[in-house]
Amino acid sequence: MPKLQGFEFWSCTLGGARHVVAPMVDQSELAWRLLSRRHGAQLCYTPMLHAQVFVRDANYRKENLYCEVCPEDRPLIVQFCANDPEVFVQAALLAQDHCDAIDLNLGCPQMIAKRGHYGAFLQEEWDLLQRMIVLAHERLSVPVTCKIRVFPEIDKTVRYAQMLERAGCQLLAVHGRTKEQKGPLPGPASWEHIRAVRKAVNIPVFANGNIQCLRDVEQCIQATGVQGVMSAEGNLHNPALFEGRSPAVWELAEEYLEIVRQHPCPLSYVRAHLFKLWHHPLQVHQHLREELAKVKSLEGVSAVSRELKLRCQAGVGTAGCHACAGREALSVTRGLVLCRRTCPGRWRERSPWEACLSFTGSASPTSAQAKYAKCDQCGNPKGNRCVFNLCRGCCKKRAFRETADCPGHGLLFKTKLEKSLAWQRDQSRLQEPQQPGLGDLGPGGPGSFSEVTGSALT
Known part of the structure; x- marks a missing residue:
């Protein structure tokens, strides 16, 4: 054939x-x-x-x-x-x-x-x-x-x-x-x-x-x-x-790990994929990020993934409420908690992402607490220094669309474009034919190459 x-x-x-x-x-x-x-x-x-x-x-x-x-x-x-x-x-x-x-x-x-x-x-x-x-x-x-x-x-x-x-x-x-x-x-x-x-x-x-x-x-x-x-x-x-969908991250993680059990691959591949899939929750649960980096078996990776799922689905209500340090905190999605009993006003007025506590596993209301604000476009935590008040995923899309920079997320689309255009201009100048009567083209002299092109060679 x-x-x-x-x-x-x-x-x-x-x-x-x-x-x-x-x-x-x-x-x-x-x-x-x-x-x-x-x-x-x-x-x-x-x-x-x-x-x-x-x-x-x-x-x-x-x-x-x-x-x-x-x-x-x-x-x-x-x-x-x-x-x-x-x-x-x-x-x-x-x-x-x-x-x-x-x-x-x-x-x-x-x-x-x-x-x-x-x-x-x-x-x-x-x-x-x-x-x-x-x-x-x-x-x-x-x-x-x-x-x-x-x-x-x-x-x-x-x-x-x-x-x-x-x-x-x-x-x-x-x-x-x-x-x-x-x-x-x-x-x-x-x-x-x-x-x-x-x-x-x-x-x-x-x-x-x-x-x-x-x-x-x-x-x-x-x-x-x-x-x-x-x-x-x-x-x-x-x-x-x-598919045009964004399924719950734990669904994709569980499905991937099940396929890996049938078609094994190096653990480094699996770990790298989970770092991508769990990108946002791992920014909140830093101790689980460290755990995922250390585990040495597929079962260990699966255990960390299951723990992340629990934190994201419901969390555990033993941590104190960030708004009032109350002990009876109500667990909410993605493992972040806010107290309904002592903070009903804030519960109604604000998203749990806007005043919340990353669950630490401690029963003490004085446990180390961290504040995470909500992305303006989705339910993920926004970057603390994001110029658009967005999470990294949403920020990347907007920064690309607008050819803008966000130093807080390390996204420099505008800067890179400007550097690229400057490089192209320099290349164009270098390729221009020299004009007659420019005099001595020796280094630094009148009519020198750097003077003609307006750039310094490095």
Whole structure:
């Protein structure tokens, strides 16, 4: 049977998938993929696998792919990082019988990718990438796809995408950020770049970046014309994102842990997922955060999760009321308490989040108490120094939407954008032809390079 290509591959093999879980190192393992599929994901990628290690280490293959295959986990794309055409193809040949396509990672911007010379740090080596894609396209029985990041220039990004398409790439996942946009200052992803790529190529395109809820998915598809939308960070905080729901966090945690019992994975993966799922309650119950970080078994992790569920559902009414230090406090949702008997006025007038006590397990009304105010948009505790009076999740959405900063939550969308624009202006000045008659261009002299460009080189 001939290998399907382009839109035929997307519509038939991938079932016209629109809701996609991104490849995430140590985070898109089988258990998480199955959880995401139960809640609306139509296509998943494996975590990034190292092609050279995959070729030489049978245990690595077994742990990361062969033992993780199950009928429910399809369609599936296996992603590799590589910088050698032969090694990439050898790894892909070993994996192709267990998936529906092989993806070349050209988007990882992390320092480990720079040291290993792969991911986004190959995006200037077009001859090498062309050879890798051509060879894989010729020798594999499944299609080859690519996940890329954009260049600052839209036209260069378009030419880059067209080069990969000519080489044999059958689907492009485009992360709308440059390789410099990473870490705590990522800045907004450029849907304009993604839209330009989509118009310029004749293969399916997935968009990645700025996806926090189902409405973002719909807006992205409408704005860019892509075939599907890929989520990473949004999916980690809410694996039901593609359903348009935000279930109680303990429901998702319990369901995930049950899947892990059936399909075991390293405890570090499980712990990392629970830190994301329980993000807001763990800000309140700091001692349970420390406990979750220390436990050494799946049962220990499950016990912490059950305790968090109890605190969030009802709490325990042995702690004193924050409003009046009364002993008969009424337990309320998420483990925070306010006294109905001695503080009826405050009970009626204010949300429990606005005058509440994080349960400490002590019967003493003089126990250490902490005040948590409610987010203006949801029931989570807001950041004490948030400029919008929101929790981190709501703050991130608003700060991105308005291209604003919130130092209290470490969100610097405006600052990053300004730095990016300043960098682009500097690059433009550097590329401008020198004007005749500028005199001596020696360091610091009249008409020197720093004087002409208006910038200091460092």
